[in-house]
Structure formats: structure tokens, C-alpha cells
Amino acid sequence: MKQGLKLAMEATNSNPTSTAAAELLCGVNAKALLDSVDAFLFDCDGVIWKGDKLIDGTPETLEMLRSMGKKLIFVTNNSTKSRFQYANKFRSLGLSVSQDEIFSSSYAAAMYLKVNQFPLxxxxxxxxxxxxxxxxxxxxxxxxxxxxxxxxxxxxxxxxxxxxxxxxxxxxxxxxxxxxxxxxxxxxxxxxxxxxxxxxxxxxxxxxxxxxxxxxxxxxxxxxxxxxxxxxxxxxVGKPSTFMMDFLLQKFNLSTYRMCMVGDRLDTDILFGQNAGCKTLLVLSGVTTKSILDDPSNKIQPDYYTSKVSDFLNFLGE
Amino acid sequence: MKQGLKLAMEATNSNPTSTAAAELLCGVNAKALLDSVDAFLFDCDGVIWKGDKLIDGTPETLEMLRSMGKKLIFVTNNSTKSRFQYANKFRSLGLSVSQDEIFSSSYAAAMYLKVNQFPLxxxxxxxxxxxxxxxxxxxxxxxxxxxxxxxxxxxxxxxxxxxxxxxxxxxxxxxxxxxxxxxxxxxxxxxxxxxxxxxxxxxxxxxxxxxxxxxxxxxxxxxxxxxxxxxxxxxxVGKPSTFMMDFLLQKFNLSTYRMCMVGDRLDTDILFGQNAGCKTLLVLSGVTTKSILDDPSNKIQPDYYTSKVSDFLNFLGE
CATH class of the missing domain: 3.40.50.1000 (HAD superfamily/HAD-like)
Structure with missing residues (x-):
């Protein structure tokens, strides 16, 4: 039990930040990014949907990425729903996502206790x-x-x-x-x-x-x-702690450097991706604006940024 | 507004602690302590009462201190009551204390806004x-x-x-x-x-x-x-911040080195007294036990400690 606990505690405290300014996503670097990764980790709120409203172009983008053989994983800090309830939410918005592709912080809490052999x-x-x-x-x-x-x-x-x-x-x-x-x-x-x-x-x-x-x-x-x-x-156990990342890397046998974390929050999503050694893409469809990203007080720079996930559709059509 | 605000912020951060071990109160040092101070500041819960029950011997002790010409001030972090409601509580327990002698953190919040000229x-x-x-x-x-x-x-x-x-x-x-x-x-x-x-x-x-x-x-x-x-x-604005202390020193024209703070908590009462430069007396009738006081992890040592306020009655009868 002690080792797992120690790992999660350390993960919460680690804070490697990138100092190079984020690159605006465009046709050239989008293609290079796609070639360099096998899996995309998506935050949900502000990336896939906003409240109960789907963000335009998301279903087509996810389908395109799937058709290119990319693994899709959905990682959310929202703990109010179980994975089963999340799968229903995806379905109600017209997205085909299975329970096994979803990692909510509610599930992470249960998995933390499980991997640390919390007595039944x-x-x-x-x-x-x-x-x-x-x-x-x-x-x-x-x-x-x-x-x-x-x-x-x-x-x-x-x-x-x-x-x-x-x-x-x-x-x-x-x-x-x-x-x-x-x-x-x-x-x-x-x-x-x-x-x-x-x-x-x-x-x-x-x-x-x-x-x-x-x-x-x-x-x-x-x-x-x-x-x-x-x-x-x-x-x-949720983002930016890497507990969830360590768990899913083991489960899917993935390499972090072949993954890209896509999120709308610098201090959870992007930091989570950076903590784990993933590539990172900030979307401006959620809580972070361009001026927050550019503010001198912000120390967290993703590798790339773009307005929304469906920009991939345009870049790959060029 | 800015200066008052700055003062209270600094007070919250200041943390002068005494490293000499606390002295057990006895006949000799109790008399010396009484001679050296003009005013006693009392915390209420765990010192005067516990919940709704008066701590034994308190009324007689307070009367004795008053008869010796000591000023009594009651300083509580509990904000659920106003000073008017506190005066009623004192009365219901058989203690004669006026509203002007009571400094609750609810009153401190109002006074903070007042001295900082918060717009009406x-x-x-x-x-x-x-x-x-x-x-x-x-x-x-x-x-x-x-x-x-x-x-x-x-x-x-x-x-x-x-x-x-x-x-x-x-x-x-x-x-x-x-x-x-x-x-x-x-x-x-x-x-x-x-x-x-x-x-x-x-x-x-x-x-x-x-x-x-x-x-x-x-x-x-x-x-x-x-x-x-x-x-x-x-x-x-409450203990251990010195906002309340600065306010009442000005109001009563007192000198902190001629005051003694009496409380049951190290991290609020005793620290509050020390922050202000008062003498400090810990009573063990509340949340702090002798083993907490003696624990190597505790860095806050009052000048004196005793089991309860009414020990003064015994010491002065010796």
C-alpha cells in the first residue's frame, strides 16, 4: 500500500513546466503531431462539450482520428458521474464512446484504493x-x-x-x-x-x-x-496528479511520449500531460482564453494550441 | 483603506514563537504575574465555559481579579453570536460581563470594515x-x-x-x-x-x-x-491575527506588555498573545493537553500553564 500512496503524493507535488511559448496548430504541425502519436487523451468539459452542449464538429473529428487508427481516451476530473453514466452522456450527445475508454476521477478514486489494496x-x-x-x-x-x-x-x-x-x-x-x-x-x-x-x-x-x-x-x-x-x-487522484495516467499506461500498455493530452485547462489538463511526459494541446473552447495563455503570470505552456478540437478536420483537409 | 488592510495581512503572517518551555503556574509566579499586568484577556470556550457549561470556580476568580483592579476583556473567535448575544450568554451562566468587555470575531469583522472605511x-x-x-x-x-x-x-x-x-x-x-x-x-x-x-x-x-x-x-x-x-x-480578523488586539489597545489605551492572554489553544490564543507582545497563560481546561504542549512538534510555548482559571484562587490564598 505504501508505495502506491507515495507515488500519488509525489505526482501531486511534481510540477515540470515548459517555458517555450505554445505553437499555434496549423496544417504542417498538425500532421506532424498526428504522425508522432498513437493515442489522444481528451478532457471532456470545454473540449468535447460545454455543460450539456456538444462543441461543434467533435463527432466527425473523433471518427476521423479513430479511422486513422488512433486510440482515444477520455479523462475527466468531474466525479459526479460514474463511467457508466458518462457512457450514457456520450451516447445522448450522439458520440459512440465505450465505458472502457472513459477515466473519470470517481473511477480513479476507486482504482487508487484497489491498487493500494485497501481492505474490503x-x-x-x-x-x-x-x-x-x-x-x-x-x-x-x-x-x-x-x-x-x-x-x-x-x-x-x-x-x-x-x-x-x-x-x-x-x-x-x-x-x-x-x-x-x-x-x-x-x-x-x-x-x-x-x-x-x-x-x-x-x-x-x-x-x-x-x-x-x-x-x-x-x-x-x-x-x-x-x-x-x-x-x-x-x-x-485526478488531474494534474499522474495517478490516473500511471494506471491507464499500465492498463493499455502505452508509451507517454506517443500520446497527446488535449484539454482546456492549463493547471490540470496541460500540467497533467506534462507531468506524464505527453505532448500537449490546449483548446480555447473552454475556460482558457488566449490572453490567459499569453499572460506573463502563466508559467504553463502547452506544445500546441488551437481554438477547438474540430480544427483537425480543416488542417487535414488542406 | 490600504494601510489597515496591509496591517491585518501582515499580522496574520507574523509568527513569533517562544522557545523556552512553559512554567507551571504556582503561588510565587502567579503573584508576580498579577503584579506585572493591568489587564487579562480571556478566551471563552475551554477557558470560561465548555459548550454551555461553566468551568468550575470561574465566577469567583473573575470577581477576585476585578476586585484587584484588573481590567477583564473577553476575546472569542466564535462568530456565531454578536456581542449582545454573548453578554446574554455570560448573564445566563451567572457572570456579570458587559457588552463593551466582549470582542468576538463577528464584531472584529465589522470593525475591520469600519476602520478601513468600507463604503456604506x-x-x-x-x-x-x-x-x-x-x-x-x-x-x-x-x-x-x-x-x-x-x-x-x-x-x-x-x-x-x-x-x-x-x-x-x-x-x-x-x-x-x-x-x-x-x-x-x-x-x-x-x-x-x-x-x-x-x-x-x-x-x-x-x-x-x-x-x-x-x-x-x-x-x-x-x-x-x-x-x-x-x-x-x-x-x-480573529485570533491569531493581531487586528483585534490593535483595535482594543487603541480603544482602551492599554500597553501589551502589561497584559496577559489566557487561552486553551496554542495556535490561536497563545500565538495571538505572543504576536502582540503580551504575557501568555495556557489553561488545560479546553482542547490542549499537557502531552500536546510537551510534544516536540509543538513550537508554541506560553509563559505559564495551569489546569484552569480558578487555580488563581488557590495560589492567592496560599
Missing amino acids: EKKVYVIGGEGIVQELQLSGFTALGGPEDGEKRAQWKSNCLFEHDKDVGAVVVGLDPDINYYKLQYGTICIRENPGCLFIATNRDSVGHMTDLQEWPGAGCMVGAICGSTERKPIV | EKKVYVIGGEGIVQELQLSGFTALGGPEDGEKRAQWKSNCLFEHDKDVGAVVVGLDPDINYYKLQYGTICIRENPGCLFIATNRDSVGHMTDLQEWPGAGCMVGAICGSTERKPIV
């Missing part, structure tokens, strides 16, 4: 959505909390002892639209009082596109709350 | 209890949020724009037993989108004695959540 007789308390609970259960773990505790309230009165399950050996924290004091209290008490209890964060994204129009607090908000009450640092 | 036409969004709302209103500010937003929910659907008040110029975050996604979202959007919006934390205590029996998440939990979603550091 122990339990996992969840601050987050149904996606985490489902993935934990699919891996044979007992999940407590999650949506079930959405309406519970702590009793603030004298001589009140908050009872918690002493068998909880891990608390998994992700984005939780039904966050409340009860869940924060339950997770905090498990981490502070149960010896050796792990504190796992699906990711630490500060905000996300919960709607098409605006950025709202992301998992970084709930994770920050538990950091504040426990004075502990989490083990992060 | 601007508004303040509150993540926290009624105490903060009351103190802001007593100082003439317009408070939004707080308990009123306890039952509100964000709509998670496409094309949903979360409307927020563009006149909010400060978000005050304290302990909030009714924390929810709506409030976190409101505060986050104000800080991220309203130009110059201040992020003020009443305090960052990780946990507190919400009941007699157990420690539950404190304001540090809610403050951590907003740090996570905004990627901003708060201006802390």
Missing part, C-alpha cells in the same frame, strides 16, 4: 455525488455518505456526541452540490479520529462549468473545506 | 451565523446572505446564470452550521467577479467544541472551502 472490510465515507459511490461499489468497496446524507443535519446541543463508523478507513472528497455541515463533520471526524484514515480528493479544480454560462465552485471547494478542518493534505 | 453604499455577503449579520448591521453596513440563505439551492441546469449582487464589496466567512452550495457559490462568484471584493475570515480554527464532548469543524472549514474555490487568501 473497511468502509469509505463519500463527500460527493453518486458517481463516486457507484464506482466504489463496482470495485467491491462499502461506501457510506454521498447523496444519502444530503438532507442530514447535525444536532447542535450540549452533551451531543456525533456517532461515526470506526471502520471508515478512507474519506473520498469530490464535487458535492449537496454539501452540508453533517457531511463535513462526518468526514472530518473520520480523518481526525480513525487511525490511519486516508483523505482522498478526486481533484482540486477551483471552479468548473456547471452551466454553459458561468463557472461555479468545483471539487477544490469541498476539498479545501476538509483541509481546513483536518489540517491534512489530500491524496489527489 | 457597498454590501457585504455573509457565510456564517446571525452574529456576523447583527454586528455588520450595528455598524451601518448592509449584510446579505447568512442564515437567510440557509435553505436556498442552486439550479444545476443548462443556460443557468447565477445572479449575484454586483455591489457586494466584501465576503465575510465564519463558522456556518447551515453551510450549503448556494452560499459557497454566492461568495465565490462575488470574490471572483466583483472587482476589488474583499475576502474576510472571522478566523481559521480547524475545529471547536460545539458540544461538551467532541470537536467539530470550525470556521477554518468554511474558509478553506472559499480558499479552494477562489484561489485567494483571506484577511483574518
